[in-house]
Amino acid sequence: MAVPLAAEGCEALTTAFSGLGGLGVDEKALLSALGKWRHQPEKRAQLRKSFSGFFTADGGFERCDIEFARFKDIMVLWAMHPWERDARWAHHVLQKVHPFDIIVEIACTRSSEELLGARKAYHALFHHSLEEDVAFCVKENYSNLLVGLVSAYRYEGSWINKEMAKSDAETLGSEIKGAGVSKLVENEKVIRILTTRSKPHLRVTFKYYKEMYGKSIEEDLGDELCLRETVQCLDSPPKYFSKVIDDSLKDGADKNTKDALTRVIVSRADVDTKDIKAEYHEHYGAQLEDVIAKKTLGNYRDALLSLVGQ
Known part of the structure; x- marks a missing residue:
């Protein structure tokens, strides 16, 4: 006869995974919960059925992989050159149905030299120009706008003709x-x-x-x-990014929305994190570090807090 998992055991695992599909894994809590069953193989064998939220119907580990991968992703992306990072993000998102958000983000919040560098990296990595792939992959009516944005090389001085x-x-x-x-x-x-x-x-x-x-x-x-x-x-990139971060930390956010947290924290760490934190506090009435500490878990949380200056 199967031995059901104790309610407290399931609760501990749910907490370790930040509420079934959260942001990161509390590795210490997970090991502690599993360690309690070290002499109870029957309970461990029931893990996939009783804790189905993180396992696919066929017993696979897809959703588990997503949470464990968050720490790996943030470290790999942090170690990557910003131009390559932007090129890879752009290439990845162009395979999706609605790619404009990340394309707009890269094209409009980077300096002219940074955008040019991303275009060079894209060409070297994928043997096409970014402009070419945007024009080919984006079938919606905003294709011309996106091509224009990624092709831009804007003047970066302070002179303005007010008329x-x-x-x-x-x-x-x-x-x-x-x-x-x-x-x-x-x-x-x-x-x-x-x-x-x-x-x-x-x-x-x-x-x-x-x-x-x-x-x-x-x-x-x-x-x-x-x-x-x-x-x-x-x-105002800081205002824009503070909203993206807030959306990513909301309960019930989908995977793509949650993934934006890593993208923003990594890409802005050397740019305007201080301004983003100020905007976040002004608009949402909380310290960004406190919200990240509350909403994320484990090594992923520690990496985020390190990058935002905790």
Whole structure:
């Protein structure tokens, strides 16, 4: 007769795995829980049936692998050159149905030299240009916008032509009010402004837009997610990344959303972590380190906290 796993045993394992599909594994708690059954092979044999949340129907370890892999992934990505890292992220996401979020992130939050480096790395690793693969793989109506973003080499100085910024704000407002949001992502004027202007210029343009029309451009873009994320990344990367992190730490977030936590913490560790932490505290009323410590487990948690400066 099968011996059922003790309720406390299942609870201990659930906790070790951060609630069935969380963020990391509490390795010490897991070993402690399994160690209690070291002389009870019947209970250990029932593990897959009684703790089905982390095993596939055929007894495989797929979901277990995901959680154990988080620490490995963060260490491998941290050791990788940023250009190669971005190239590999871009190549991976281009195989998916909706790739624009990470492509936009890479194209709009990296410096001109960093984006050029990622494009060079992509070419060396995959024997295609990034622009070529974006144009080929992205079938949605935002393909031209993405090609323009990854092809950009923006001016990075501080000089701004305020009259041109006002003109761009008027153009954006005219196109938004006239064409309708659903067509904006294909609008040549909008694409030209967002893919060629410097980031300081665009921040001033967005400021003028709000002064002219009473709403932020982000608000007026409505449900056009690709354009909204483009504007967010160009306007304030720390604000954008703080939201991505918050979404990744929410209960019930899907795997792709949770994976963003590793991507953001690793890619921004040497860039603007301090600013992201400040934005997170301002918008969500908590210290980022405290939330990470609460929501993640084990070696993965320790690696995250090390990178955010705990």
